[in-house]
Amino acid sequence: MNKQQFLNSGLLEQFVLGLTSPEEDKIVQQYLHKFPELNNELNALHQAMDQYALQHAIPPPKSQYPAEAYDANAYVSDSHYRFNWSLLTTIVLAFLSFYLFRNNQHQQKDILQIEAEHAALKTYCQTSQDKVQAQLLMLDKIQHPHTQSIVLAGTEIAPAHFAVAHWNPTLKEGWLDPTKLPILPKGKQYQVWADINGEMISIALIPPNSRELISIAYMDNAESINITEEALGGADHPNVDLLMANATL
Known part of the structure; x- marks a missing residue:
């Protein structure tokens, strides 16, 4: 003892x-x-x-x-x-x-x-359950008949990588799968932009090295979706020199 x-x-x-x-x-x-x-x-x-x-x-x-x-x-x-x-x-x-x-x-x-441990475990289980439920709901929406799946091809910086966006004009919602993008160094994260009449509008910040489907803002008049590498916290304007992947809508 x-x-x-x-x-x-x-x-x-x-x-x-x-x-x-x-x-x-x-x-x-x-x-x-x-x-x-x-x-x-x-x-x-x-x-x-x-x-x-x-x-x-x-x-x-x-x-x-x-x-x-x-x-x-x-x-x-x-x-x-x-x-x-x-x-x-x-x-x-x-x-x-x-x-x-x-x-x-x-x-x-x-x-x-x-x-205290039981309360912490209960909170963790509830958080995990809520997270799973949110992912399942997102997957249901992705399977909606009006959802379009768009491959964002890697640029010259990351030719072997890509991302997949899901765009639904009916639900006016969008989602993005960043799992095939390169792992970024500490202090960096990806930012998603929609090109509207030649202006880049930020529609999402991808959590650092995220391996989960995330929601992105839907834009009616978006002409393309673009992903750039930015400093942690994002930027007001995209760093076009670090454009990692994009696709025309």
Whole structure:
């Protein structure tokens, strides 16, 4: 068992009370040697026991001492542990209560951690489900009878690469599959443009190195679709020197 499991086992409290077997004593000593910081816990338990003993020690009747010689505090300090069995039982129960209280605290902490992990997992599952549902809805639209699939061929910069756009004049929606475009270096991303009367209008920013179908803005009068490499965050005007793929509509 690890250090936390050892602390939760109650062996240290039983060791302080002298309730452990020789085999259990060896186990406690091994953990004290392996984890020196446990000695702080041991000392704290001893101090708690000492304090309890001082508060509950039983002094002899005053009649056994001359009045001028009687000092209850001195007697308690000297005798240190004059317990009766009832007091010993009380101390054992007190330490067991302390152990159960601390163990309950650890259990509560574990429960809170499990609940947090469950909530995070639930959120992740819900996010994943929403994402899948959105992709399925997008695929249904791509299969719409009025959806046109257009291959954006790679330019001289990337002749072996391409992208596929899906354009639907009826739904007035568009989508793009960027999975066949080259991987970009860090700090770069692709931007999609529609050519309308000679003016390039940005219709989408492709998330860096995305491998998923994305939505692009539909433009009624678009004459072509173009993809350029831009700095992360996109640009107001396309970098025509880094035109990666395009197609006429």
